[in-house]
Amino acid sequence: MNSYKISVAGVTRELPIIQVSSELSIASFVILGDCELVTAAAIELEKKIPEVDYILTAEAKGIPIANEICRLRNMPYYIVARKSIKPYMDSPIVEEVISITSQKKQILGLDGKDADIIRGKKIVILDDVISTGESLLAIERLAEKAGANIVCRAAILAEGDAKNREDIVFLEALPLFPNNK
Template identity: 30%
Template sequence: MEKLRRNERIGALMNVLTNRPNHIFTYNYFTDKFNAAKSTISEDIVILKRLVNKLNLGHIETISGAAGGVKFVPQMSQNQIKEFLMETCEYLSSTDRIIPGGFIYMTDILYYPDIVNNIGRIFASYFVNKDIDYVVTVETKGIPIALTTANVLNVPLVIVRRNAKVTEGPTVSINYVTGSTKQIHTMSLSRKAIKEGSNVLIIDDFMKAGGTAKGIKDMMKEFNVNVSGIGVFISTEHPNDKLVKDYISLLTLKGVDEEKEKVYIEPSKGING
């Protein structure tokens, strides 16, 4: 490959690192890719570290040793998180989102790439030090935010199905009770999906009483894995006593007044600093 100028290498380095966050690239990978000496790449990384910190994009981490290298850890500042969550609340507070029964329409939000990418970055920042091996969600609406979270953490996504599929091979199925309606539902997961002893992060789009999250936790017991955390995009203020206790919610839906056509939603306490 033709040798690149420093500014060209730094741009290319940033592109490689951000396209695969939390993945450790060896220095040899970059020396071969850019036809440059290791000392040159090391100097480029130092410059890139300063740039990433200055722009509040996260941080570049270098790992020493035989298995070492460099990786990009995306992060959002508290001000960036606050601004994003407040903007999202404004979107969701629109009166035309009110659905009969005291619900709000949010499917479009969950499929808008820029929004779900930011949600994934926020969740990943809270759980990046938990040694997560898998992100787990249940089909279907939670899949986009779970996928972006898994992408930032650089781990596989596992999707628990409502019904077993023949293409999944042997599966584990359990019955669980929804926390709000007390209805009995079934969820299933392929026996090949998760390795025993792994650490998993449960991600879901919405929590009312926590029945689905508890169902996934119970499912994880069947696989002998550790649930290291639960992240929820929106949780309702009531009931206050959820079926799961240790979870992070980005937004809290305090209520929907159909008569006054008002949605009361705000960033959850402790999330936006």
């Protein structure tokens, strides 16, 4: 199996190269369960994020890094945009997205209660990886509909051309792997 070695905040991982379409493969970066990497990355990424009232992340891989940065900053709460609308959600705000890993239309939903919490507040949109920026844009639209003030966009990794963006902060760049035809 092909792999790609990356070092993030002093933690090295060997990432498997996974084909996500006939044209493209990616180095699969999964932070779920990787406490060592999440803790180290949070310490470094937290330094790059300005003061904010709340962190907004997408379900599910952004959750561990959001939790750890909240812990470092003594923030009691972060907001999660869910990938499905749950029965307990009150007046959810919904956006559609097609990400590089899903390859199909998905939704992101923000509970109306959470929208009320971030209205007029300074937020950072946080994720594990920013690649095409489609998920980021969908979360931005949710935040804007809620009336939040986006002051920062941050991720552990910037994948592909995202490394050239000047509107995000990140720790390391991750290449994309075009498939040979």
